Amino acid sequence: MLDQRFDPAEAEPRLYKAWEENGCFKPSGDTSAQAYSIVIPPPNVTGVLHMGHALNNTLQDVLIRFERMRGKNVLWQPGTDHAGIATQMVVERQMAQSGDNITRRDMGREAFVDRVWEWKEESGGAIVGQLKRLGASCDWSKEAFTMGDRNDPDNNMMRAVTKVFVELYRKGLIYRDKRLVNWDPHFQTAISDLEVDQREVPGHYWHLRYPLADGVTYMHPIKDEDGNTVETEMRDYIVVATSRPETMLGDTGVAVHPEDPRYAGLIGKFVELPIVGRRIPIIADEYADPDKGSGAVKITPAHDFNDFEVGKRAGHTPLNILNATAHIVDGEEADTAGIPAEYRGLDRFDARRKVVSAFEDAELLQDIENLKIEQPFGDRSNVVIEPWMTDQWYVDAKTMAQSAIAAVKDGKTKFIPENWEKTYYNWMENIQPWCVSRQLWWGHRIPAWYDEDGNAYVASTEAEAQAQAGKGKKLVQDEDVLDTWFSSALWPFSTQGWPDKTVDLDTFFPTATLVTAFDIIFFWVARMMMMSLEFMGEVPFKDVYIHALVLDEKGQKMSKSKGNAMDPLELVD
Numbered sequence: 001m002l003d004q005r006f007d008p009a010e011a012e013p014r015l016y017k018a019w020e021e022n023g024c025f026k027p028s029g030d031t032s033a034q035a036y037s038i039v040i041p042p043p044n045v046t047g048v049l050h051m052g053h054a055l056n057n058t059l060q061d062v063l064i065r066f067e068r069m070r071g072k073n074v075l076w077q078p079g080t081d082h083a084g085i086a087t088q089m090v091v092e093r094q095m096a097q098s099g100d101n102i103t104r105r106d107m108g109r110e111a112f113v114d115r116v117w118e119w120k121e122e123s124g125g126a127i128v129g130q131l132k133r134l135g136a137s138c139d140w141s142k143e144a145f146t147m148g149d150r151n152d153p154d155n156n157m158m159r160a161v162t163k164v165f166v167e168l169y170r171k172g173l174i175y176r177d178k179r180l181v182n183w184d185p186h187f188q189t190a191i192s193d194l195e196v197d198q199r200e201v202p203g204h205y206w207h208l209r210y211p212l213a214d215g216v217t218y219m220h221p222i223k224d225e226d227g228n229t230v231e232t233e234m235r236d237y238i239v240v241a242t243s244r245p246e247t248m249l250g251d252t253g254v255a256v257h258p259e260d261p262r263y264a265g266l267i268g269k270f271v272e273l274p275i276v277g278r279r280i281p282i283i284a285d286e287y288a289d290p291d292k293g294s295g296a297v298k299i300t301p302a303h304d305f306n307d308f309e310v311g312k313r314a315g316h317t318p319l320n321i322l323n324a325t326a327h328i329v330d331g332e333e334a335d336t337a338g339i340p341a342e343y344r345g346l347d348r349f350d351a352r353r354k355v356v357s358a359f360e361d362a363e364l365l366q367d368i369e370n371l372k373i374e375q376p377f378g379d380r381s382n383v384v385i386e387p388w389m390t391d392q393w394y395v396d397a398k399t400m401a402q403s404a405i406a407a408v409k410d411g412k413t414k415f416i417p418e419n420w421e422k423t424y425y426n427w428m429e430n431i432q433p434w435c436v437s438r439q440l441w442w443g444h445r446i447p448a449w450y451d452e453d454g455n456a457y458v459a460s461t462e463a464e465a466q467a468q469a470g471k472g473k474k475l476v477q478d479e480d481v482l483d484t485w486f487s488s489a490l491w492p493f494s495t496q497g498w499p500d501k502t503v504d505l506d507t508f509f510p511t512a513t514l515v516t517a518f519d520i521i522f523f524w525v526a527r528m529m530m531m532s533l534e535f536m537g538e539v540p541f542k543d544v545y546i547h548a549l550v551l552d553e554k555g556q557k558m559s560k561s562k563g564n565a566m567d568p569l570e571l572v573d
Contacts, residue, residue: 016132025137027075027507028068036067037075037508039492040138041516041524042146044083045123046090049130050558050565051550052517057136059547060515064137067512075508076137077495079144080124084484085187085195088442089380091116109441116442117150133569142504144495146487147444160494161444161487162460164535169458173396173534174436176448176456180308181435183388185326186381189439190392192483193432194523196376196385203373206245206356207294209237209364210254213270213279221262238263238271238282239294239366243373244303245359246351248273249328249339250321251280253299255310258284260295275358276338283314302389320389322348348386393437393446393480397530401428404529413529413539420518420546427522434527436483443481450476489527492540514541517549519557 019025027035038060043053060076068074088104095102095115104112124145131138148157168174181190212218217236221229238254251273256263263282270279287310288297301311302318311318319337323329328351329337330344343351359365376385405428407413408421415421437446448458449465451473459465465475490498496505510532516525525544532540549557552564559565 012133012135016135019137020140025076026139026141028071028073030071030073033071033073035075035507036064036072037077037511038064038513038515039077039495039511040079041514041520042079042081042144042488042491043127044086045080045120045127045145046083046086047123048126048567051568051571052558053130054134054568055547055550056515056517057131057134059545061134061136063513063515068137073507075139075142075504077142077144077508077511078128078131078136078138078140079146079491079495080120080127081488082120082145082147082443082484084438084443084481085189085191085380085440086484087116087119088440089187091119091442094119104441112441120145130567130569133572142495144491146484146491156497156500157487157494158444160490160499161482162447163499164486164490164531165447165482166458166460168395168534173399174393174458175396176391176393177433178389178391179394179433179435180302180305180387180389181392182376183324183326183386183390184378184381184383185324185386186378186383187440188324190390190435190437191378191385192435192485195379197379198374199377200372201375203243203371203375205241205243205293205369205371205373206359206365207239207241207367207369208245208248208274208298208359209239209366210271210273210298211237211364212266213272216266216269218263218265237364238266238296240296240298241293241369242298243375244352245355246328246348247300247303247321248298248355249276249343249351250300250302250319250337251278251298252301252311252316252319253280253314254282254296255285255288255299255314256282256296257286257288257290260288260290262290262295274362274364275340275343275355278338281314283310285310285313303387305387308387308389318389322386322388324388326386392435393448395434395436397431397434400530400534401431401526403533404428404526407529407533407539413541414543416543416545420521420544423518424521424526428526431526434483436486437478437480438483439479440481443484444487446478446480446482448478450478485523485527488524489531490535492528492532493536498535509536509540510538511541513543513545515545515547518546519549521546 041056043049064074064076092104146157148155165174182196184191217234219232220235222231222233224230240254254271266282267284269282273280287306288295299307299310301308301316302320320333321329321337326348328339328343328346334344343354378385408424447460448456449462450456451469457465457468459468469475492511493505493509496502496509498505528540532538552558556564
């Protein structure tokens with residue numbers, strides 16, 4: 001006898017369990033039928049799903065159920081992402097809130113990683129539970145994780161990541177370089193451009209006078225509001241403007257435009273850098289904009305991306321004045337830069353106040369301009385990001401992007417709606433080297449070992465690295481892990497057993513459709529395209545269906561870190 005009213009709370013779990021037990025969500029295995037597969041965008045194991053995930057997975061479920069009913073051999077591949085910095089942040093925050101006053105460094109690497117694995121089991125289980133409650137018809141027998149099964153000695157996810165890194169290195173597509181990176185002083189790691197949140201904040205431009213060296217003077221034009229020269233005055237200084245006065249401790253030059261008549265006679269002359277007393281040259285470079293400020297710009301190659309390029313053109317040696325926690329350096333680096341003792345060890349913002357005060361006392365502070373400035377913040381740490389020079393591992397993304405651009409232009413992969421192709425092309429055609437090393441403990445450890453002289457040996461195992469180095473050389477593995485997007489870029493084929501040749505790989509790769517939001521076209525879609533073409537010789541998916549973001553009442557993207565995410569099960573209930 002039927003109940004008089006339908007009780008979804010009773011019916012849904014009963015029906016879902018019956019479907020799952022009867023293998024309704026597994027591929028039919030009919031080799032005569034057309035294969036159809038979708039890989040789930042693996043949610044981060046940083047908590048629970050929000051409404052954006054509910055939308056994304058519902059769209060996939062519609063396609064999967066439809067093609068299953070059409071008689072195709074259908075796989076919806078589920079799984080989760082280890083999420084590197086985001087997951088490490090969650091666990092470290094939990095430890096801080098526990099009141100035990102134990103940090104990850106107190107615990108040591110191995111114990112901390114064990115702690116994160118415990119969290120992963122808890123969070124990953126919650127995510128799967130949510131997807132099942134939503135009715136997602138994934139094949140749960142094939143559930144995957146971007147770091148694989150830690151108890152599996154034959155962990156194919158680990159082998160896949162290692163193989164990709166080693167082979168790209170041998171092809172010259174991965175290399176180690178000392179370059180400027182976006183440095184997060186809170187997490188003390190490099191982060192990608194995409195993890196930097198550019199915000200408009202109230203700020204200042206400090207207009208500083210740099211005295212000319214060797215008794216040099218020049219006639220400087222004074223202009224009215226309309227830009228007309230009304231008089232000239234004799235000056236023995238040049239004015240630069242900066243929103244970060246503390247970085248002047250690392251200045252290596254002052255740049256003026258080669259065709260700026262005001263400074264034509266100063267090119268090749270020197271200024272005496274205040275506070276440190278260093279003689280630095282006045283150079284000609286088109287980066288200096290004659291119509292912006294004084295037309296002269298201070299050049300700090302170790303702490304500004306544009307300045308780095310100017311300094312490289314001028315042959316300057318960058319002077320690093322900050323350490324990993326964004327304090328002024330001490331020791332040998334401070335000696336090299338000539339930083340006075342009273343500035344060493346200061347927090348960057350305390351150093352800023354001290355520098356400004358010193359310029360004021362020396363009557364070298366010409367003006368303070370109050371205005372809105374663009375400032376970079378870490379999207380997870382919420383602290384101001386510093387351009388910082390450090391040794392990192394890079395992927396030659398520009399070379400790898402060429403085949404991925406061609407594949408879309410040739411129609412091998414299509415974006416739906418089509419207008420998102422422009423976004424993809426714009427990113428890929430202007431792509432920068434991809435910094436893939438992260439100064440974290442949670443993630444895929446970089447397969448590189450160093451000898452006591454700092455020589456690197458990239459290999460699949462320590463034994464292979466030792467064979468490269470030769471007997472008797474003591475080796476230490478790289479402390480860093482890989483950017484989380486490195487392993488998720490392999491998702492369409494690593495989930496099917498690669499680097500082994502498997503039936504699933506033959507059957508379900510390339511996948512049919514990728515369903516994702518537009519905000520990870522750069523993070524994920526582009527990188528899957530590059531890696532699949534490089535290692536599989538094929539595009540990873542035929543169609544990329546791009547949907548909108550679910551926003552909160554203020555029009556902001558939902559995110560767990562912002563605290564504005566809603567659990568879809570609240571609405572289900």
